[in-house]
Every structure is written in structure tokens, then in C-alpha cells.
Amino acid sequence: MNLKETLNWRYTTKEYDASKKISDTDMAEIKNLLRMSPSSVNLQPWHFIVAETAAGKARMAKGTQGFFSFNEPKVTNASAVVLFCVKTDADDAYYQHIADTEDKSGRFPNDDVKNRFLGAVKAFTGIHKYDLKDLQHWMEKQVYLNIGSFLLGVASLGLDATPMEGIDVKALDEEFGLREKGYTSLVAVSLGYRTKSDFNSTEKTPKSRLAESEIFTVI
Numbered sequence: 001m002n003l004k005e006t007l008n009w010r011y012t013t014k015e016y017d018a019s020k021k022i023s024d025t026d027m028a029e030i031k032n033l034l035r036m037s038p039s040s041v042n043l044q045p046w047h048f049i050v051a052e053t054a055a056g057k058a059r060m061a062k063g064t065q066g067f068f069s070f071n072e073p074k075v076t077n078a079s080a081v082v083l084f085c086v087k088t089d090a091d092d093a094y095y096q097h098i099a100d101t102e103d104k105s106g107r108f109p110n111d112d113v114k115n116r117f118l119g120a121v122k123a124f125t126g127i128h129k130y131d132l133k134d135l136q137h138w139m140e141k142q143v144y145l146n147i148g149s150f151l152l153g154v155a156s157l158g159l160d161a162t163p164m165e166g167i168d169v170k171a172l173d174e175e176f177g178l179r180e181k182g183y184t185s186l187v188a189v190s191l192g193y194r195t196k197s198d199f200n201s202t203e204k205t206p207k208s209r210l211a212e213s214e215i216f217t218v219i
């Protein structure tokens, strides 16, 4: 499939074939996609809970009870579910950890370059932590960027997906002890294979988007 075909092929899957499992090879690709996403100053302010087993998905389904139950079958019948979590804070020790990781990856020819990088990390995070006072919100933006590239990436692997903000983040934070670890949950993405009967498939229901004339100003 070329890019245009992939963009039309992917859609928010509403009904999964519970008998189909994502291969180990594709699960490895999925984890690599999550890991390789860009983020501002390479902050990587995320953590991912990956539910691959029935027991893992049952735990994930604790976030799709009550008001959120419309999303429950998309969790239980999918092959896997990724819960995107964001850091609730960032401090000097974390910035140092990022710089040390870059260093180990061989990105700095000398300590001056490393210190300049660390200075940039502190400058940008400082703007958000102290001037704009939106550090957590800014870190969430980095996680959403990951989600965006993830949705296209998994489609390119021929996998169906469902991004879900309709989840009980408090219940999931409790289930996975996230807040104690400095994270909170944001969005879940189910992964697997569509059923033939899924009403939302682009074979049955065409995609709807605003017209080019409305969303572009080409100068």
C-alpha cells in the first residue's frame, strides 16, 4: 500500500476479531515504534503499559467500566492494548538521565557539547515549568505526538487500531500504581485485526474530513 492507500485503509476499529493474534515480530516492531518517537529536547516523558495476554487485557478493562463501557469490547477482543502514560513531573535528575543516555548512545564528542545539550533541556523545560507553568501539559503534547506517529506506523504494518481517550484514567492509575511511580495514564490504543462486520470499516463507511479548501491556506 502507498501512503494514500494506507491513510484510507486505517480507521478507528470498533470491532476486533478476538481469534487473531499479532505476531511476536510485529509486537517487537510496535515497541520499537513507541520507543523511536521524537519528542522536544528528546525528553521522552512517557511510559507504556503493553497488555498482550488475556490477564493483561482484563486489567486494562478496569479502565473501561461504567461510563466508559462502550470501549470495553475494543480492549477485551483486541490482540494487544497499549496504555500511553505521561510523567507527572520532571526534575534535574531526570534531565541528567536524558543527557547521560544520549552520551552513552555516542552523541557527544566531548563534555562541552553534552553540557550545552543539558543546558538546552533545562532551558526548555524551565520555560514550561516556571514561566508558562504548563510542564505536565507540554509533556502530554509530546506523548500525543508519539500517539500520532504510532497510529500511522501500526497501519503501515497492516494492523488495526483504536485510539481511546474514553478510559477511566483514575482507575488505570490505581490498577498499575502509576501515580506512585510518577506517571499518569492518558490514552489507550487497542491493536489487532478488524472483523468483516465492523460498521466503521472504510469499505462500509467512507472517511469524513473537512475539505482542503477549508483547512489549507497555500501561499
Ligand SMILES: Cc1cc2nc3c(=O)[nH]c(=O)nc-3n(C[C@H](O)[C@H](O)[C@H](O)COP(=O)(O)O)c2cc1C
Residues within 6 Å of the ligand: 010, 011, 012, 013, 071, 162, 163, 164, 165, 166, 167, 187, 207
Ligand atoms: C485522541 C483520540 C481519542 C479517541 N477516543 C476514542 C474513543 O475513546 N473511542 C472510540 O471509539 N474512538 C475514539 N477516537 C476515534 C476518533 O473518533 C476517530 O479517530 C475520528 O472519528 C476519525 O476517524 P478515523 O480514525 O476512523 O479516521 C479517538 C481518536 C483520537 C485521535
